[in-house]
Amino acid sequence: MKINSLTHAEEQLMMVLWNLHTFYMKDVMEQHPDPKPHQNTVSTYLKILLEKGYLSAEKEGRINRYTVSVTADVYKKFMMKELFGKFYKNSGTEILQFLLDEKMITQQDLLTFFDLKIELKPIEEEIPIHPIADIILNPISDKTKKKKGKKKKKGKKQKG
Structure with a gap:
C-alpha cells in the first residue's frame, strides 16, 4: 500500500x-x-x-x-524513510552525526544500544563475517588449511 x-x-x-x-x-x-x-x-x-x-x-x-x-507505527516508518532520504541522503552516518550533534542521543546511548543488539542476536542467525574477523576468531582452521595446501603443492613438486 x-x-x-x-x-x-x-x-x-x-x-x-x-x-x-x-x-x-x-x-x-x-x-x-x-x-x-x-x-x-x-x-x-x-x-x-x-x-x-x-x-x-x-x-x-x-x-x-x-x-x-x-x-x-507504519506512518512513523514512512516519515522516517522520507526524512532519511530527503535530508540525509540515505546515510546512516549523517543521521547519527546529526543526532549526536543535537544531543538527541549520546555516545553512551549508542554503545548501550549496540551492546544490547549483540547480546540479543540469536546464535542460529548466520552473520557474514569480515575475512580478518574470521582469521581472528578461527586462527587454527586457517593455519590448518594453509598447511594442507602446502603439503599438496610439495607432493606435486616431488613427483614432477
Missing part, C-alpha cells in the same frame, strides 16, 4: 484517531484537545483521510463508523 504524506492538521487529527482506532464522529469531537475544531472541519478532514487511505468507513444507518487503516 502506498502511503501519502499528511498535512500538519491531518497529522494532528490522526494523533487523536490512532488513540481511538475505531470511532464515530462524536468520539473524535469528545477526544480532540482544546481548542476543538468545528464539526464540519473534522468531517472534511475525515473525508480527506478516507481518500488518502488512512481510514476506512462503514455506514451504520445515517452515520459512519471509522477505522484506522494506517497505524501510527
